[in-house]
Amino acid sequence: MKNKKIAVLLIAGFTLLVSAIDTCAQQDDHAPKxxxxxxxxxxxxxxxxxxxxxYQWHLSGVGSNSMVRLISSQVKGDKLVWTFGALKAGRLKIxxxxxxxxxxxxxEMVYLVDIQNEVRVPD
Numbered sequence: 555m556k557n558k559k560i561a562v563l564l565i566a567g568f569t570l571l572v573s574a575i576d577t578c579a580q581q582d583d584h585a586p587k588x589x590x591x592x593x594x595x596x597x598x599x600x601x602x603x604x605x606x607x608x609y610q611w612h613l614s615g616v617g618s619n620s621m622v623r624l625i626s627s628q629v630k631g632d633k634l635v636w637t638f639g640a641l642k643a644g645r646l647k648i649x650x651x652x653x654x655x656x657x658x659x660x661x662e663m664v665y666l667v668d669i670q671n672e673v674r675v676p677d
Contacts, residue, residue, distance in 0.1 A: 586647070586664040591640045593671055596625060599636045601650060601663060603629060609654030610634075611663070617646030621669060643671040 591597045601611045611634050616622060621644050625637040638648075648665045 586666045589665055589667045591667065591669055593640050593643055593669060596637055596639050597667070599638070599648065599650075599665055601634045603632050603634045604654070609652060611650045611652050613648070614651040614662075615647070615649040617648065617667075618642075618644070621646050622648075622667065638667075640667075640669045643669050645669070 589597055589599075603610070613624070613627070613636065616624075621642045622638045622640055625639050627634065627636045629635075645666065645668050648667060650663045650665075652661050652663070
């Protein structure tokens, strides 16, 4: 009987561990994405459109309009593509809100942009 209780506790503990790992992995999918760029460079943010399902992304916030400018936003197939220009060094947050008929997936995507003064050397 004691071995049976230990086995049940081990299985329960393992199940909780797997569940916790899965939850952390799901949260990482919605963690802010980091973009590193330099003054004078352009950077692109691409999101899934899901237009057939009526889902749409909207640019809801740019931390400092003096640091970046929106060059273009376009639909390319099933993707929404935003191109920004880096104007001034610093860090800012760009936020997109999702909305639509199915309300599936993430409702907010956050990008943290780190703009350096010097030209960036590719990794």
